[in-house]
Amino acid sequence: MLVFIQAVILFFHTSVMAYFITFFLASVFYFVEVYFLKNTMLSKKAIILISSAFIFLRIIFITIDPIGSDDYYRYLWDGKVSVNGINPYKYSPDSPELDYLHSDNLPDKVSYPNIKTIYFPVSQWLFKVSYLVSRENPIALKLILLLFDILILISLYYLLNHFKIDTKFLLIYLALPLINFQFFIDAHIDLAGAALLLFSLTFYFYNKKILSYILLGLSLSVKPTGLLLLPFYFQNENAIKEKLKSFIIPTIVFVITFLPYLSTGTPLGTLINYSVNWTFNGLIYNTLKLFMSNNAAIRICSGVLFILVYIYMYFIKIDLIRKIYLSLFLLIIFSPIVHPWYLIWFAVLLPFVKSYSGIYFVSVVSVTFLTVITFQTTGIWKESTAVLMIEYIPTIAIFLYEILKIKIFTSYT
Numbered sequence: 001m002l003v004f005i006q007a008v009i010l011f012f013h014t015s016v017m018a019y020f021i022t023f024f025l026a027s028v029f030y031f032v033e034v035y036f037l038k039n040t041m042l043s044k045k046a047i048i049l050i051s052s053a054f055i056f057l058r059i060i061f062i063t064i065d066p067i068g069s070d071d072y073y074r075y076l077w078d079g080k081v082s083v084n085g086i087n088p089y090k091y092s093p094d095s096p097e098l099d100y101l102h103s104d105n106l107p108d109k110v111s112y113p114n115i116k117t118i119y120f121p122v123s124q125w126l127f128k129v130s131y132l133v134s135r136e137n138p139i140a141l142k143l144i145l146l147l148f149d150i151l152i153l154i155s156l157y158y159l160l161n162h163f164k165i166d167t168k169f170l171l172i173y174l175a176l177p178l179i180n181f182q183f184f185i186d187a188h189i190d191l192a193g194a195a196l197l198l199f200s201l202t203f204y205f206y207n208k209k210i211l212s213y214i215l216l217g218l219s220l221s222v223k224p225t226g227l228l229l230l231p232f233y234f235q236n237e238n239a240i241k242e243k244l245k246s247f248i249i250p251t252i253v254f255v256i257t258f259l260p261y262l263s264t265g266t267p268l269g270t271l272i273n274y275s276v277n278w279t280f281n282g283l284i285y286n287t288l289k290l291f292m293s294n295n296a297a298i299r300i301c302s303g304v305l306f307i308l309v310y311i312y313m314y315f316i317k318i319d320l321i322r323k324i325y326l327s328l329f330l331l332i333i334f335s336p337i338v339h340p341w342y343l344i345w346f347a348v349l350l351p352f353v354k355s356y357s358g359i360y361f362v363s364v365v366s367v368t369f370l371t372v373i374t375f376q377t378t379g380i381w382k383e384s385t386a387v388l389m390i391e392y393i394p395t396i397a398i399f400l401y402e403i404l405k406i407k408i409f410t411s412y413t
Contacts, residue, residue, distance in 0.1 A: 015067075016067055016068065016369070016372060016373055019067040019068050019181070019185070019369070020068075020366070020369040020370065020372070020373055022181075023068075023177060023181045023366040023369060024366045024367060026177035026180075026181075026366075027177045027178070027362075027363040027364065027365075027366040028363070029177075030175055030176060030177050030363055031359060031360060031363040033171075033175060034171075034172055034175070034359050035356075037168065037169070037171060037172065038354065042168040044167075047167055047168055047171070050171060050174075051153075051171070054171075054174040054175060055174075057180065058146060058179070058180060058184050059146070061180045061181075061184035061185050062139065062142040062143065062146065062184050063139075064185050065138070065185075066138060066185055066186045066187055067185055068181065068182075068185065068186050068369060068372060069182075069186040069188065070109060070110075070111055071111070071186070071187075072138045072141065072187045073105065073106065073107070073109045073110045073111070074093075074110050074111065074117065074119075075119070075123075075127045075130070075138075075141060075187070075189065076105075076106060076127070076130070076131060076136050076138065076141075077093055077106045077107045078119060078124055078127045078128075079124075079127035079128045079129075079130050079132075080101060080106060080131050080135075080136070081101065082124055082127065082128040082131070083128055083131050083132055084101060086098070087261050087264040087265050088117050088119075088124055088127075089116060089117060089261055089264070089265035089266050089267055090116075090264045090265040091116065092113060092115055092116045093106075093107030093110045093113040093114075094113040094114050103136065105136055106136060115270055115273070116265070116267070116269065116270045117267060117270065118267050118270040118271055118274055119189065119267065120220075120221045120222055120223065120224075120257070120258075120267060121221050121257040121258055121261065122192070122193075122196075122218050122219075122221040122222045122257055123189050123192070123193075123221075123222050123223075126141070126144055126192060127141070127189075129144065130144060141187050142183075142184055142187050145183050145187065145189075145191050146184070148191050148192045148195035148196075149179070149183070149184075149191060149195070151195045151198075151199055152173065152191075152194070152195045152198055152199075152348055153170065153174070155195075155198045155199050155201070155202040155348075156170050156173060156198070156348070156351055157170065158202050158206070159198075159201065159202055159321075159352070160351060160352075162205050162206065163321075163352065165351070165352065169351040169352075169354065172350045172351045172354065172359070173347065173348060173351055176347060176350075176362060177363075177366070178340060178341070178343060178344070178347065178362050178363075178365065178366075179191075179344070179347075181340075181366075182340055182341040182344070183341065183344070188341040189222065189223075190222070190223060190341050190342065190344050190345065191341075191344055192222050193219050193222030193223045193225065193226070193345075194219075194344045194345050194347075194348050195348075196215050196216070196218050196219035196222065197215075197216065197219040197225070197226045197229070197345070197348075198348045198349075199215050200213070200215035200216040200219060200226070200229070201229075201324070203215065204233070205321075209242070209245070209246070210245070210249065213233070213245065213249035213250045213253070214249060214253050216229060216230075216233075216250040217250035217251070217252065217253025217254045217256075218253060218257070220250060220253075220254045221253070221254050221257040221258075225328065225331070225345050226250075228310070228327040228328060228331060229327075230247055230250060230251075231314055232314070232320060232323055232324060232327070233246035234246050234247050235314065236320055274337075275299075276296070276299070277295075278336070278337050279295075279336045279337060280336075280337050280338060280371075280383070281337070281338040281339070281368050281371075281388070281391070282302070282334075282336040282337060282338050283333050283334075283338075283388070283392045283396075284302045284305065284306075284333065284334045284335075284336075285298055285299070285302050285335075285336035286383075286388055288301055288302060298336075302334050302335075302336060303334075305334060306330065306331065306334035309330055309334070310330070313326055313327055313330075321349065321352050321353075322352070322353055324349065325346055325349040325350075325352070325353050325355070325358075328345045328346035328349070329355075329357075329361075331345075332346065332361075333396075338365075339368075340365045340366070340368055340369075343361065343362050343365055346358060347362050350362070355399075355402060356398050356402065357395050357398035357399035357402055360394055360395055360398055361391070361395045364390060364391050364394070364395070367387050367390055367391060368387060368391065370384060370387055371383055371384065371387070
Protein backbone atom coordinates (compact mmCIF):
# COMPACT_ATOMS: atom_id res chain seq x y z
CA MET A 1 0.00 0.00 0.00
CA LEU A 2 2.86 2.38 0.86
CA VAL A 3 4.34 1.96 -2.62
CA PHE A 4 1.00 2.68 -4.30
CA ILE A 5 0.62 5.86 -2.22
CA GLN A 6 4.08 6.93 -3.35
CA ALA A 7 3.12 6.29 -6.99
CA VAL A 8 0.11 8.56 -6.57
CA ILE A 9 2.31 11.26 -4.97
CA LEU A 10 4.71 11.12 -7.90
CA PHE A 11 1.83 11.20 -10.37
CA PHE A 12 0.73 14.59 -9.02
CA HIS A 13 4.06 16.01 -7.85
CA THR A 14 6.82 15.19 -10.29
CA SER A 15 9.77 17.06 -8.75
CA VAL A 16 13.19 15.48 -8.36
CA MET A 17 12.87 15.87 -4.56
CA ALA A 18 9.59 13.93 -4.54
CA TYR A 19 11.26 11.37 -6.80
CA PHE A 20 14.18 10.94 -4.39
CA ILE A 21 12.03 10.73 -1.24
CA THR A 22 9.64 8.19 -2.71
CA PHE A 23 12.48 6.15 -4.24
CA PHE A 24 14.33 6.09 -0.90
CA LEU A 25 11.28 5.24 1.23
CA ALA A 26 10.16 2.54 -1.19
CA SER A 27 13.68 1.06 -1.07
CA VAL A 28 13.68 0.97 2.75
CA PHE A 29 10.29 -0.71 2.70
CA TYR A 30 11.57 -3.18 0.09
CA PHE A 31 14.64 -4.17 2.14
CA VAL A 32 12.48 -4.90 5.19
CA GLU A 33 9.95 -6.76 3.08
CA VAL A 34 12.58 -9.04 1.51
CA TYR A 35 14.09 -9.74 4.95
CA PHE A 36 10.79 -11.28 6.06
CA LEU A 37 9.99 -12.95 2.74
CA LYS A 38 12.19 -16.00 3.34
CA ASN A 39 10.17 -17.08 6.39
CA THR A 40 6.77 -16.12 5.02
CA MET A 41 4.46 -18.76 3.58
CA LEU A 42 2.64 -17.62 0.44
CA SER A 43 0.08 -19.60 -1.50
CA LYS A 44 0.15 -19.72 -5.29
CA LYS A 45 -2.96 -17.53 -5.35
CA ALA A 46 -1.30 -14.95 -3.06
CA ILE A 47 1.81 -14.86 -5.26
CA ILE A 48 -0.34 -14.27 -8.36
CA LEU A 49 -2.32 -11.48 -6.66
CA ILE A 50 0.78 -9.73 -5.33
CA SER A 51 2.55 -10.10 -8.68
CA SER A 52 -0.45 -8.64 -10.50
CA ALA A 53 -0.44 -5.68 -8.14
CA PHE A 54 3.21 -4.94 -8.85
CA ILE A 55 2.69 -5.25 -12.61
CA PHE A 56 -0.22 -2.80 -12.30
CA LEU A 57 2.11 -0.50 -10.35
CA ARG A 58 4.56 -0.59 -13.27
CA ILE A 59 1.78 0.54 -15.58
CA ILE A 60 1.07 3.50 -13.26
CA PHE A 61 4.73 4.49 -13.32
CA ILE A 62 4.82 4.28 -17.13
CA THR A 63 2.43 7.24 -17.27
CA ILE A 64 4.86 9.46 -15.32
CA ASP A 65 7.31 11.48 -17.40
CA PRO A 66 11.01 10.80 -16.70
CA ILE A 67 12.28 12.73 -13.66
CA GLY A 68 15.63 11.44 -12.46
CA SER A 69 17.42 11.31 -15.83
CA ASP A 70 17.33 12.94 -19.24
CA ASP A 71 18.95 10.00 -21.08
CA TYR A 72 15.65 9.29 -22.83
CA TYR A 73 16.08 12.43 -24.91
CA ARG A 74 19.18 10.83 -26.43
CA TYR A 75 17.19 7.63 -27.04
CA LEU A 76 14.43 9.55 -28.80
CA TRP A 77 16.92 11.56 -30.85
CA ASP A 78 18.75 8.43 -31.97
CA GLY A 79 15.41 6.89 -32.92
CA LYS A 80 14.45 9.99 -34.90
CA VAL A 81 17.76 9.97 -36.76
CA SER A 82 17.39 6.26 -37.59
CA VAL A 83 13.81 6.68 -38.79
CA ASN A 84 15.08 9.32 -41.21
CA GLY A 85 17.51 6.83 -42.73
CA ILE A 86 20.69 8.17 -41.13
CA ASN A 87 23.27 6.13 -39.26
CA PRO A 88 22.94 7.40 -35.64
CA TYR A 89 26.70 6.88 -35.16
CA LYS A 90 27.64 9.20 -38.02
CA TYR A 91 26.86 12.61 -36.54
CA SER A 92 26.65 14.19 -33.10
CA PRO A 93 23.23 15.75 -32.33
CA ASP A 94 24.54 19.29 -32.82
CA SER A 95 25.96 18.57 -36.28
CA PRO A 96 24.65 21.06 -38.89
CA GLU A 97 23.88 18.12 -41.20
CA LEU A 98 20.99 17.27 -38.85
CA ASP A 99 19.57 20.78 -38.40
CA TYR A 100 16.48 19.90 -40.45
CA LEU A 101 15.52 17.30 -37.83
CA HIS A 102 15.45 19.77 -34.95
CA SER A 103 12.29 20.31 -32.91
CA ASP A 104 11.46 22.16 -29.69
CA ASN A 105 12.91 19.38 -27.51
CA LEU A 106 15.31 17.51 -29.75
CA PRO A 107 18.22 17.75 -29.70
CA ASP A 108 18.17 20.82 -27.40
CA LYS A 109 17.50 18.67 -24.33
CA VAL A 110 20.02 15.96 -25.22
CA SER A 111 22.95 15.92 -22.79
CA TYR A 112 26.35 16.45 -24.42
CA PRO A 113 24.95 17.16 -27.92
CA ASN A 114 28.52 17.51 -29.20
CA ILE A 115 29.20 13.81 -28.51
CA LYS A 116 28.07 11.01 -30.82
CA THR A 117 25.83 8.29 -29.44
CA ILE A 118 27.27 5.41 -27.40
CA TYR A 119 24.32 3.01 -27.66
CA PHE A 120 24.80 -0.30 -29.47
CA PRO A 121 22.71 -1.56 -32.44
CA VAL A 122 19.96 -3.53 -30.66
CA SER A 123 19.33 -0.48 -28.48
CA GLN A 124 19.18 1.62 -31.66
CA TRP A 125 16.58 -0.73 -33.13
CA LEU A 126 14.44 -0.33 -30.01
CA PHE A 127 14.82 3.45 -30.15
CA LYS A 128 13.74 3.40 -33.78
CA VAL A 129 10.62 1.33 -33.06
CA SER A 130 9.81 3.61 -30.14
CA TYR A 131 10.06 6.73 -32.29
CA LEU A 132 7.96 5.18 -35.06
CA VAL A 133 5.18 4.45 -32.55
CA SER A 134 5.07 7.53 -30.32
CA ARG A 135 7.48 10.02 -31.89
CA GLU A 136 9.01 12.30 -29.23
CA ASN A 137 6.99 10.80 -26.39
CA PRO A 138 8.76 8.10 -24.30
CA ILE A 139 5.57 6.06 -23.75
CA ALA A 140 6.35 3.55 -26.54
CA LEU A 141 9.87 3.02 -25.19
CA LYS A 142 8.42 2.32 -21.74
CA LEU A 143 5.94 -0.16 -23.20
CA ILE A 144 8.84 -1.92 -24.93
CA LEU A 145 10.61 -2.08 -21.57
CA LEU A 146 7.44 -3.52 -20.03
CA LEU A 147 7.57 -6.34 -22.59
CA PHE A 148 11.18 -7.05 -21.61
CA ASP A 149 10.16 -6.93 -17.96
CA ILE A 150 7.55 -9.60 -18.68
CA LEU A 151 10.28 -11.67 -20.38
CA ILE A 152 12.29 -11.41 -17.17
CA LEU A 153 9.34 -12.61 -15.11
CA ILE A 154 8.78 -15.55 -17.46
CA SER A 155 12.48 -16.42 -17.30
CA LEU A 156 12.53 -16.18 -13.52
CA TYR A 157 9.46 -18.39 -13.22
CA TYR A 158 10.96 -21.15 -15.37
CA LEU A 159 14.40 -20.91 -13.78
CA LEU A 160 12.99 -21.00 -10.25
CA ASN A 161 11.04 -24.11 -11.20
CA HIS A 162 14.10 -25.62 -12.83
CA PHE A 163 16.11 -25.22 -9.63
CA LYS A 164 13.13 -26.14 -7.42
CA ILE A 165 13.16 -22.77 -5.66
CA ASP A 166 9.90 -21.41 -4.22
CA THR A 167 8.25 -19.09 -6.75
CA LYS A 168 7.55 -16.58 -3.97
CA PHE A 169 11.13 -15.38 -4.57
CA LEU A 170 9.89 -13.81 -7.80
CA LEU A 171 8.90 -10.98 -5.47
CA ILE A 172 12.56 -10.13 -4.84
CA TYR A 173 12.59 -8.89 -8.42
CA LEU A 174 8.98 -7.76 -8.75
CA ALA A 175 8.95 -5.61 -5.63
CA LEU A 176 12.27 -3.90 -6.35
CA PRO A 177 11.71 -0.11 -6.46
CA LEU A 178 14.79 0.30 -8.68
CA ILE A 179 12.78 -1.26 -11.52
CA ASN A 180 9.92 1.21 -11.31
CA PHE A 181 12.02 4.33 -10.83
CA GLN A 182 14.90 3.63 -13.20
CA PHE A 183 13.02 1.91 -16.00
CA PHE A 184 9.31 2.67 -15.86
CA ILE A 185 9.79 6.33 -14.94
CA ASP A 186 13.22 7.14 -16.37
CA ALA A 187 13.14 4.58 -19.24
CA HIS A 188 16.77 3.39 -19.16
CA ILE A 189 17.55 0.78 -21.79
CA ASP A 190 19.64 -1.58 -19.62
CA LEU A 191 16.50 -3.51 -18.71
CA ALA A 192 16.33 -4.84 -22.28
CA GLY A 193 19.92 -6.10 -22.16
CA ALA A 194 19.44 -7.74 -18.76
CA ALA A 195 16.24 -9.40 -20.01
CA LEU A 196 18.03 -10.88 -23.03
CA LEU A 197 20.85 -12.09 -20.77
CA LEU A 198 18.41 -13.78 -18.38
CA PHE A 199 16.47 -15.28 -21.28
CA SER A 200 19.78 -16.65 -22.56
CA LEU A 201 20.37 -18.29 -19.19
CA THR A 202 16.88 -19.78 -19.21
CA PHE A 203 17.34 -21.45 -22.58
CA TYR A 204 20.81 -22.55 -21.55
CA PHE A 205 19.58 -24.40 -18.48
CA TYR A 206 16.69 -25.88 -20.50
CA ASN A 207 19.27 -27.20 -22.98
CA LYS A 208 18.25 -24.94 -25.89
CA LYS A 209 21.80 -23.71 -26.21
CA ILE A 210 21.89 -22.39 -29.77
CA LEU A 211 19.00 -20.05 -28.98
CA SER A 212 20.69 -19.21 -25.69
CA TYR A 213 23.87 -18.12 -27.48
CA ILE A 214 21.90 -16.04 -30.00
CA LEU A 215 20.11 -14.23 -27.17
CA LEU A 216 23.40 -13.59 -25.42
CA GLY A 217 24.78 -12.07 -28.62
CA LEU A 218 21.75 -9.76 -28.79
CA SER A 219 22.25 -8.82 -25.14
CA LEU A 220 25.86 -7.89 -25.93
CA SER A 221 24.49 -5.58 -28.63
CA VAL A 222 22.54 -3.68 -25.99
CA LYS A 223 25.49 -3.47 -23.62
CA PRO A 224 28.59 -5.71 -23.53
CA THR A 225 28.13 -6.68 -19.86
CA GLY A 226 27.25 -10.22 -20.95
CA LEU A 227 30.83 -10.76 -22.13
CA LEU A 228 31.41 -12.06 -18.60
CA LEU A 229 29.21 -15.07 -19.40
CA LEU A 230 31.23 -16.26 -22.40
CA PRO A 231 34.10 -17.87 -20.44
CA PHE A 232 31.62 -19.51 -18.04
CA TYR A 233 29.53 -20.99 -20.86
CA PHE A 234 32.76 -22.18 -22.46
CA GLN A 235 33.93 -23.70 -19.18
CA ASN A 236 30.61 -25.40 -18.50
CA GLU A 237 30.65 -27.38 -21.76
CA ASN A 238 32.54 -30.67 -22.09
CA ALA A 239 32.96 -31.31 -25.82
CA ILE A 240 35.30 -29.04 -27.78
CA LYS A 241 32.63 -28.49 -30.44
CA GLU A 242 30.13 -27.30 -27.82
CA LYS A 243 32.74 -25.08 -26.18
CA LEU A 244 33.42 -23.39 -29.51
CA LYS A 245 29.71 -22.89 -30.16
CA SER A 246 29.31 -21.17 -26.80
CA PHE A 247 31.93 -18.60 -27.77
CA ILE A 248 31.56 -18.26 -31.53
CA ILE A 249 27.76 -17.97 -31.90
CA PRO A 250 27.27 -15.00 -29.53
CA THR A 251 30.28 -13.29 -31.12
CA ILE A 252 28.91 -13.77 -34.66
CA VAL A 253 25.46 -12.47 -33.64
CA PHE A 254 27.07 -9.45 -31.98
CA VAL A 255 29.16 -8.66 -35.08
CA ILE A 256 26.17 -9.11 -37.43
CA THR A 257 24.20 -6.44 -35.56
CA PHE A 258 26.96 -3.93 -36.35
CA LEU A 259 27.25 -4.73 -40.07
CA PRO A 260 24.63 -2.19 -41.29
CA TYR A 261 26.57 0.62 -39.60
CA LEU A 262 30.23 -0.17 -40.27
CA SER A 263 30.53 1.79 -43.51
CA THR A 264 29.55 5.14 -42.00
CA GLY A 265 30.21 4.99 -38.26
CA THR A 266 30.33 3.02 -35.00
CA PRO A 267 30.05 3.93 -31.29
CA LEU A 268 33.66 2.88 -30.60
CA GLY A 269 35.07 6.40 -30.26
CA THR A 270 32.35 7.51 -27.86
CA LEU A 271 32.65 4.27 -25.89
CA ILE A 272 36.40 4.83 -25.41
CA ASN A 273 35.81 8.45 -24.40
CA TYR A 274 33.17 7.39 -21.87
CA SER A 275 35.31 4.60 -20.46
CA VAL A 276 38.37 6.81 -20.09
CA ASN A 277 36.86 10.03 -18.75
CA TRP A 278 33.55 9.41 -16.96
CA THR A 279 33.27 8.50 -13.27
CA PHE A 280 30.42 8.26 -10.79
CA ASN A 281 29.73 6.38 -7.57
CA GLY A 282 32.49 3.76 -7.98
CA LEU A 283 33.75 2.06 -4.81
CA ILE A 284 37.19 0.85 -5.90
CA TYR A 285 37.85 3.91 -8.08
CA ASN A 286 37.06 6.35 -5.26
CA THR A 287 39.04 4.27 -2.76
CA LEU A 288 42.13 4.20 -4.97
CA LYS A 289 41.68 7.92 -5.56
CA LEU A 290 42.59 8.47 -1.91
CA PHE A 291 46.10 7.17 -2.68
CA MET A 292 46.53 7.98 -6.38
CA SER A 293 45.86 11.10 -8.46
CA ASN A 294 46.26 9.88 -12.03
CA ASN A 295 42.91 8.96 -13.56
CA ALA A 296 44.36 6.49 -16.08
CA ALA A 297 46.44 4.74 -13.42
CA ILE A 298 43.42 4.40 -11.12
CA ARG A 299 41.35 2.91 -13.93
CA ILE A 300 44.10 0.47 -14.88
CA CYS A 301 44.48 -0.65 -11.26
CA SER A 302 40.70 -1.09 -10.92
CA GLY A 303 40.60 -3.10 -14.13
CA VAL A 304 43.54 -5.31 -13.19
CA LEU A 305 42.06 -6.01 -9.76
CA PHE A 306 38.76 -7.02 -11.31
CA ILE A 307 40.46 -9.27 -13.86
CA LEU A 308 42.35 -11.04 -11.05
CA VAL A 309 39.13 -11.55 -9.10
CA TYR A 310 37.35 -12.73 -12.24
CA ILE A 311 40.10 -15.26 -12.97
CA TYR A 312 39.76 -16.56 -9.42
CA MET A 313 35.99 -16.91 -9.91
CA TYR A 314 36.58 -18.82 -13.12
CA PHE A 315 38.45 -21.54 -11.26
CA ILE A 316 36.40 -21.83 -8.08
CA LYS A 317 33.85 -24.63 -8.01
CA ILE A 318 30.42 -23.10 -7.46
CA ASP A 319 27.11 -23.27 -9.31
CA LEU A 320 27.11 -21.61 -12.72
CA ILE A 321 24.32 -19.19 -11.91
CA ARG A 322 26.03 -18.08 -8.70
CA LYS A 323 29.32 -17.66 -10.55
CA ILE A 324 27.55 -15.42 -13.08
CA TYR A 325 25.88 -13.43 -10.29
CA LEU A 326 29.20 -12.88 -8.52
CA SER A 327 30.93 -11.74 -11.71
CA LEU A 328 28.17 -9.20 -12.46
CA PHE A 329 28.02 -7.98 -8.84
CA LEU A 330 31.78 -7.55 -8.61
CA LEU A 331 31.93 -5.86 -12.03
CA ILE A 332 29.76 -3.13 -10.53
CA ILE A 333 31.90 -2.97 -7.38
CA PHE A 334 35.07 -2.47 -9.43
CA SER A 335 33.56 -0.15 -12.04
CA PRO A 336 34.42 3.59 -12.01
CA ILE A 337 30.86 4.33 -13.16
CA VAL A 338 27.94 2.99 -11.13
CA HIS A 339 24.64 4.57 -12.08
CA PRO A 340 21.67 3.04 -10.22
CA TRP A 341 20.22 1.41 -13.35
CA TYR A 342 23.47 -0.54 -13.89
CA LEU A 343 22.55 -2.73 -10.92
CA ILE A 344 19.79 -4.42 -12.94
CA TRP A 345 22.44 -6.71 -14.48
CA PHE A 346 22.91 -8.63 -11.23
CA ALA A 347 19.53 -7.76 -9.66
CA VAL A 348 17.72 -10.14 -12.04
CA LEU A 349 19.61 -13.01 -10.38
CA LEU A 350 18.80 -12.06 -6.78
CA PRO A 351 15.80 -14.44 -6.62
CA PHE A 352 18.29 -17.32 -6.93
CA VAL A 353 21.15 -16.24 -4.67
CA LYS A 354 19.05 -14.24 -2.18
CA SER A 355 22.16 -12.29 -1.22
CA TYR A 356 21.49 -9.60 1.37
CA SER A 357 24.57 -7.67 0.25
CA GLY A 358 23.02 -7.44 -3.21
CA ILE A 359 19.58 -6.70 -1.79
CA TYR A 360 21.02 -3.93 0.39
CA PHE A 361 22.97 -2.53 -2.57
CA VAL A 362 19.95 -2.32 -4.89
CA SER A 363 18.02 -0.64 -2.09
CA VAL A 364 20.56 1.88 -0.81
CA VAL A 365 21.63 2.97 -4.32
CA SER A 366 18.59 5.27 -4.15
CA VAL A 367 20.63 7.67 -1.95
CA THR A 368 22.88 8.51 -4.91
CA PHE A 369 20.09 10.76 -6.18
CA LEU A 370 21.20 13.29 -3.59
CA THR A 371 23.94 14.07 -6.13
CA VAL A 372 21.28 14.66 -8.80
CA ILE A 373 19.33 16.93 -6.47
CA THR A 374 22.47 18.93 -5.68
CA PHE A 375 23.22 19.28 -9.38
CA GLN A 376 19.70 20.39 -10.30
CA THR A 377 19.55 22.96 -7.48
CA THR A 378 23.12 24.33 -7.58
CA GLY A 379 24.47 23.35 -10.98
CA ILE A 380 27.38 21.57 -9.28
CA TRP A 381 27.95 17.84 -9.82
CA LYS A 382 29.66 16.64 -6.65
CA GLU A 383 29.63 13.22 -5.07
CA SER A 384 29.18 12.89 -1.32
CA THR A 385 31.66 10.84 0.70
CA ALA A 386 28.91 10.18 3.24
CA VAL A 387 26.68 8.72 0.51
CA LEU A 388 29.50 6.45 -0.70
CA MET A 389 30.09 5.22 2.85
CA ILE A 390 26.39 4.57 3.51
CA GLU A 391 26.16 2.74 0.21
CA TYR A 392 29.28 0.61 0.22
CA ILE A 393 30.51 -0.08 3.77
CA PRO A 394 27.45 -2.18 4.72
CA THR A 395 27.34 -3.74 1.23
CA ILE A 396 30.92 -5.01 1.49
CA ALA A 397 30.55 -5.98 5.17
CA ILE A 398 27.46 -8.08 4.45
CA PHE A 399 29.10 -9.55 1.35
CA LEU A 400 32.17 -10.68 3.31
CA TYR A 401 29.94 -12.12 6.04
CA GLU A 402 28.00 -14.09 3.40
CA ILE A 403 31.21 -15.51 1.98
CA LEU A 404 33.03 -16.28 5.23
CA LYS A 405 30.22 -17.21 7.62
CA ILE A 406 27.08 -18.43 5.89
CA LYS A 407 28.71 -19.38 2.58
CA ILE A 408 25.69 -18.61 0.37
CA PHE A 409 27.83 -18.76 -2.76
CA THR A 410 28.33 -22.51 -2.59
CA SER A 411 24.97 -24.14 -3.33
CA TYR A 412 21.29 -23.49 -3.86
CA THR A 413 19.16 -23.10 -0.72
